Amino acid sequence: AQKVTQAQTEISVVEKEDVTLDCVYETRDTTYYLFWYKQPPSGELVFLIRRNSFDEQNEISGRYSWNFQKSTSSFNFTITASQVVDSAVYFCALSEAIKAAGNKLTFGGGTRVLVKP
Amino acid sequence: DAGITQSPRHKVTETGTPVTLRCHQTENHRYMYWYRQDPGHGLRLIHYSYGVKDTDKGEVSDGYSVSRSKTEDFLLTLESATSSQTSVYFCAISESRGERNSPLHFGNGTRLTVT
Numbered sequence: 001a002q003k004v005t006q007a008q009t010e011i012s013v014v015e016k017e018d019v020t021l022d023c024v025y026e027t028r029d030t031t032y033y034l035f036w037y038k039q040p041p042s043g044e045l046v047f048l049i050r051r052n053s054f055d056e057q058n059e060i061s062g063r064y065s066w067n068f069q070k071s072t073s074s075f076n077f078t079i080t081a082s083q084v085v086d087s088a089v090y091f092c093a094l095s096e097a098i099k100a101a102g103n104k105l106t107f108g109g110g111t112r113v114l115v116k117p
Numbered sequence: 118d119a120g121i122t123q124s125p126r127h128k129v130t131e132t133g134t135p136v137t138l139r140c141h142q143t144e145n146h147r148y149m150y151w152y153r154q155d156p157g158h159g160l161r162l163i164h165y166s167y168g169v170k171d172t173d174k175g176e177v178s179d180g181y182s183v184s185r186s187k188t189e190d191f192l193l194t195l196e197s198a199t200s201s202q203t204s205v206y207f208c209a210i211s212e213s214r215g216e217r218n219s220p221l222h223f224g225n226g227t228r229l230t231v232t
Contacts, residue, residue: 031217100171103217104150107152109159
């Protein structure tokens, strides 16, 4: 069975500090897809990024960056120069095939990030 | 924003009563999902649907049933609610075109309290 582990349950930083969220996954698939979602205090789930297993290039989007390392089964997420608006719960997820060529996501337990002014 | 509406947004019910949560989409996506969110567990899949009248169980399906009679609607029913089903329930949709890389887009959630 697939599994996603986010060992950090909560991280507290002061504004402008960098924060890295760890995600470790387990899968027997040779091709797979990883995702990050953000859940701000308002409660909605926002899709941030998708990464496939055959592309190990790191990705940067503004203050967000992602480090995918297949050798260690990790897909870590860094927020650079954090801001109060980054306060949220962040989820890492792993895709798995379902019937009729669809997919479902297996989520980690989430990491709550609190950015203090 | 993905066109997903969950109703009701909040509900309080008593143990042993039946409860139905509704998810309505305007995107005409084939795949629909019900997840529950509990502290420390992230989101866990209850049931999903891959077409009208086509559904399957997820990892925490005990005590829940679903139905999908139209593409746009996916209902989650708790036949006899228990306190352990107190949770936030999220509906999600996906267009998935067979590559397993489709993100799920979520509704705003339903907070259910079973007293």
